[in-house]
Amino acid sequence: MPLAKWLATYPNIELVSRDGSxxxxxxxTQAHPNAIxxxxxxxxxxxxNEHSKDGxxxxxxxxxxxxxxxxxxxxFQ
Numbered sequence: 783m784p785l786a787k788w789l790a791t792y793p794n795i796e797l798v799s800r801d802g803s804x805x806x807x808x809x810x811t812q813a814h815p816n817a818i819x820x821x822x823x824x825x826x827x828x829x830x831n832e833h834s835k836d837g838x839x840x841x842x843x844x845x846x847x848x849x850x851x852x853x854x855x856x857x858f859q
Contacts, residue, residue, distance in 0.1 A: 789813035801825050 786809040789795065795814050799822045800806045810819055821829075 785809035786812040799823075 785806070789809060790813040795817050797818045797820065798810050798814070799820050800810065801822055802825060807819060810817060
């Protein structure tokens, strides 16, 4: 049974959590055009993680040095 037809057998659907698949989005829209579609938790966290990593890579230098106490002592000798 096609997904849109199966979804239509549940007339009270108002909210659908789904992944980013266009096939699912299309089927949900066909069966329940007024239903709210939201990303599932896994994909929200995955996307936040990917975008955060990209932002850090873009904004932070590739490497940096952290001074230690030994570095400070060398300066005073």
